Amino acid sequence: MIRLENVTKRYGETLAVDSLTLDIPAGEVCVLIGPSGCGKTTTLRMMNRLIEPTSGHIFVDEADVETLRPEQLRRGLGYAIQSVGLFPHLTVGENIVTVPKLLKWDKERMAARVEELLTLVGLAPSEYEGKYPRQLSGGEAQRVGVARALAADPPVLLMDEPFGAVDPLTRQRLQAEFVRIQRDLRKTVVFVTHDVDEAIRLADRIALMRGGRLQQYATPEEILDHPANKFVHDFMGADRALKRLGRVKVSDVMRTDVPTVDSSTRAADLRSRASCAEERFLYLVDGSGRLAGWFDCADLADGGGPESAMTSVDWRESAVASDASLKEALSRMLEFGFRSIAVVDGEGRLLGDVALPTIEAALGAGDTHVAAADGQGGARP
Ligand SMILES: Nc1ncnc2c1ncn2[C@@H]1O[C@H](COP(=O)(O)OP(=O)(O)OP(=O)(O)O)[C@@H](O)[C@H]1O
Ligand SMILES: [Mg+2]
Structure with a gap:
């Protein structure tokens, strides 16, 4: 051309x-x-x-x-x-x-x-x-x-x-x-x-x-x-x-079947889900599916109330868009000290998440260790 x-x-x-x-x-x-x-x-x-x-x-x-x-x-x-x-x-x-x-x-x-x-x-x-x-x-x-x-x-x-x-x-x-x-x-x-x-x-x-x-x-x-x-x-x-x-685009590698709860979930249900969940975090979404925060199952299973186990977040800050790159996702994770980060659409609806191991996999076996690369290997929530 x-x-x-x-x-x-x-x-x-x-x-x-x-x-x-x-x-x-x-x-x-x-x-x-x-x-x-x-x-x-x-x-x-x-x-x-x-x-x-x-x-x-x-x-x-x-x-x-x-x-x-x-x-x-x-x-x-x-x-x-x-x-x-x-x-x-x-x-x-x-x-x-x-x-x-x-x-x-x-x-x-x-x-x-x-x-x-x-x-x-x-x-x-x-x-x-x-x-x-x-x-x-x-x-x-x-x-x-x-x-x-x-x-x-x-x-x-x-x-x-x-x-x-x-x-x-x-x-x-x-x-x-x-x-x-x-x-x-x-x-x-x-x-x-x-x-x-x-x-x-x-x-x-x-x-x-x-x-x-x-x-x-x-x-x-x-x-x-x-x-x-x-x-x-x-x-x-x-x-x-x-x-x-x-x-690499976040949408190409994100996990889409993320565990979610909404505000109508009762404390007892939450606790039972938390105790058997393989995942440490349950995402909290509002009535329209928008990311509102998450529960830390480790906290719930230890007998902590839903209040103390919950983190409320603004999806504009604590998530990435599905068309963001993995590089952006990683820098957000390092910034917040998250091991994984939620992925949302333009309205904040939860689409999935991306975890550090996924990013490591994208870097390719035998390549630089991601967490070590920024000197923040210990940045786990
Ligand atoms: N009208 C001009 N008369 C004389 N020299 C010029 C003129 N325009 C550009 N140059 C010189 O030509 C060279 C290339 O300039 P150019 O503007 O293309 O650089 P650039 O790569 O776009 O730089 P930048 O990243 O700073 O925008 C420079 O050395 C500049 O000083
Ligand atoms: Mg120029």
Whole structure:
């Protein structure tokens, strides 16, 4: 879908990009990563002809971009950038339809598209459409930026650190949404980041650059298992076994038949279930199946009252989403000192749980011991 052939960009003495050759198949996410100044943004900007290469050729869908008019090209490429770049004096809705407006879509079609895209990126249309960019949080603004890039349904998305300006938790949420959206839309995406975990999570292929030169272009697994040189090895980090967990989704490995009780369960029943339970914890759910807490059976069996054995929790904090990665699940478990963590859907309904042994199994036999890896081997509830 996108092919770079010996593309070079020179600024005076600086070789911003040095004979870069790259083939990006349709429907794949290619993550460009590397230290600051290695030429990521320059590469992206050459793809949509915001700047011209000094030498070399770039093909999009078999057409040499040099032969296309820039406007023509940019319509086929959605562009989302780090600073979001929303027009401050336009509403969210007006921002989103920037390109459709240029294409002279009619009003109904644009209104329908705004509603569709806001829903897609997880913002309630009625609430957000009329807001101005200054009324948005950083994460909301980034979602609007992504919606705008998608507006005219371009086959190719160029994203330059689209989730760069938000806190780590929001960033993980945006990444999860990106994975969900991409699963349906199957765009060809060139995604710039300098966050290794983000690259591992989102990429079909990673292109690691240094000083304008491509160091390795491979799947995350390949790059983690067989780094091409010492720079790649060091850049990907020492905890490569743990990083691989970023490729595994919680929903792929979670246990779904978890023991649950609800608030109508009587104390005596609880105690008898606790005494014969093989599991130490019984999850407490409310009437709608939402996670409300859990009972520690060891405590109940010892004669402790249900009150003392129960821990109430807010599912937003003490559980992970089913589309989270095992790496996130593990870091939550280490943060709270849990041996297992509940998995919930977007409304907090309990779907299952993931336990440390499952994560160990995912790491592969003979690999780094998970609990020891963080020096928190004793963190058992
Ligand atoms: N317009 C310009 N004039 C001169 N030099 C430039 C220009 N744009 C970029 N460069 C240089 O080209 C190199 C690559 O810059 P680029 O913006 O592509 O890096 P990057 O990988 O996106 O970095 P970052 O992670 O910091 O965004 C840098 O050395 C930069 O200083
Ligand atoms: Mg950049």
